[in-house]
Amino acid sequence: MQILEQFYTIVVVTCLLLVMSMKDILSNRLLKWVLVLLLYSESIRIIVETGAGTTPMYVIMSGYIARSLFIPGAYLYLRNYFNKRNIERTDVVNLVPCALFCIGCAIAFLVNGNLDFLQNNGRNIFSSFSAEQISLLAFRLYVYCMTGVYLWLVLVMLRKNYLGIEKEKVTINGAVNGMVNGNGMNGNGMNGNGHAHEVKKHGEVSSFFLTEEKMKHIDSIVTAFLTEKKPFLQHGYSLKHLAEETNVPLHILSAFINRYHKMNFNDFINEYRVSHCKVKIIAMEWKYKKLEAIADESGFSNRNTFTSAFKKATGLNPSAYLKQLKVDQEQEELLLDLTEGPGIHLKKVRDEDV
Incomplete structure (x- = not known):
């Protein structure tokens, strides 16, 4: 029965x-009562x-009452959390298991004159057919039925x-293909293959609870x-820091980034x-700062990391990007001169004549 x-x-x-941060746990009244009931019943x-x-x-009886309230209470909280619901009047039906236990104990006490069967829960129920043994049998059936029903729910x-959402993650190839298709990438699958092990690790646990709606909510927060706040400007800013500052559990945040953004x-x-x-x-800070200084101010701790990250994001290394930017700006200035130059020159001549 205890199993x-x-x-x-x-x-x-x-x-x-998997789904709750400590702040969420402490801020939810129902969840706090559920945890108190669990701790009390386990202590007893x-x-x-x-x-x-x-x-x-x-x-002893109070411990079983706490357990009779914890089991349906835990289900109600999970139901409300996953299905975005609140406690309703009809949920009072979940007090029936506790009421049945109390009524059963009252009947057993009237028949047996005691509640010793609660202390002898590990005894063989078929050793005799006394009233106490029948009470013990009824009690075990009650616990099995209550726990089994709520576990099934x-x-x-x-x-x-x-489970239906995550069926494609049964194999690692399915996970990679899902990432590539969902990201609209060019089909080479480099990001997916490069992080296949990480996606598999989180996809089987934390991503199990990440619905599309929840990922969009986390994305808006992050x-x-x-x-x-631009915390990424800090050197050494880590996933743990982001999880603490956004109140998103670390494993959920990691799974979200891997699944939603398709990267580590x-x-x-x-x-x-x-x-x-x-x-x-683009703001021309390169005219009076070195690229290394700009990179340092942007949160990069060393030149190699900066160069690698910049090329991965833009397709060009920083120097080539700056050179291309200069060329583009020169072409824009030249085009501006060609389109507006004659008019400006004529205006200058008229001004001089006046």
């Missing part, structure tokens, strides 16, 4: 750790297993919402933060640095 309960607890806790279970004879019966919910974190953050660097170059 089924423990399996349910593991599934629920794993889901919470440990106390009973280490010294059941000395544990008051009302304490959780697994069906996860399968319905996410983009707004990077655009406004270093390439992702360096694209922002390169964009910032291009703005400085």
